[in-house]
Amino acid sequence: MPQESAVAMVLSSAPLREQDKQVTLLTRENGLLKAVAPGASKLKNRFGSLLELFTEGEFHYYWREDREWVTLSKGEIRKSFFPVVSAAENVFYFYFLAEIVLQMIPVNHRDTRVYKLLSAILQARERGLAMEWLLPYFLVWMLRDEGLLFNPERCSNCRNGIRERAWLRDDYRGLLCPSCRRGEALVIGRQELEFIAWTKSAPPGQCAAWAGRFAPAPLIRLLTGAIEHHGEFTLQSRRYLPEFR
Numbered sequence: 001m002p003q004e005s006a007v008a009m010v011l012s013s014a015p016l017r018e019q020d021k022q023v024t025l026l027t028r029e030n031g032l033l034k035a036v037a038p039g040a041s042k043l044k045n046r047f048g049s050l051l052e053l054f055t056e057g058e059f060h061y062y063w064r065e066d067r068e069w070v071t072l073s074k075g076e077i078r079k080s081f082f083p084v085v086s087a088a089e090n091v092f093y094f095y096f097l098a099e100i101v102l103q104m105i106p107v108n109h110r111d112t113r114v115y116k117l118l119s120a121i122l123q124a125r126e127r128g129l130a131m132e133w134l135l136p137y138f139l140v141w142m143l144r145d146e147g148l149l150f151n152p153e154r155c156s157n158c159r160n161g162i163r164e165r166a167w168l169r170d171d172y173r174g175l176l177c178p179s180c181r182r183g184e185a186l187v188i189g190r191q192e193l194e195f196i197a198w199t200k201s202a203p204p205g206q207c208a209a210w211a212g213r214f215a216p217a218p219l220i221r222l223l224t225g226a227i228e229h230h231g232e233f234t235l236q237s238r239r240y241l242p243e244f245r
């Protein structure tokens, strides 16, 4: 059977049959990879803590042409984010990030940007940056990478620059200035628009500069709404986040 290896991070892990696990990996180079880890549910197993959420490792696997899932044979941890990811104040946010990636990225999507984005978010959180700012940063970039982000600088109808605030079209595809607005309910303020534009040229590690400039929860809800609208799904894990209560 053909064998291969890939650097990847774990996005989901669930028991399969009595002793195995099924995991979904985001590879650094080649998008998502669905895998079975034989024996991984046993108390003592060859994977150890390699299959924890967001652990980055080198995974060795083989496959058969007639199977959708590859089989993991072994692997080595390159970087464990387990202490950060599993902390009570973080764990539901990381479930949320993983669910978004799993929902938004097609299996054959060969894109390296999402991997880099997640790595940067994990490292920034590890350094203590606030999740309430890292999350909107992540959401903006997921929309931008998929070509789904509205232009935060111009009215999508008259093309005038947005000065103070704007309203989001009901189809989430553009902003409307006060003159072009026709009863749209979702409003977005000057600071929030500047944040969206700022993410284009700044790494997530600089998010601390935004603390206190606006309350991020409404922007988090708005961006999540855009992702759900475009993807035609509802994110199950958002119900555990304080921003959605």
Ligand SMILES: [Zn+2]
Pocket (backbone or CB within 6 Å): 155, 156, 157, 158, 159, 160, 176, 177, 178, 179, 180
């Ligand atoms: Zn306008």
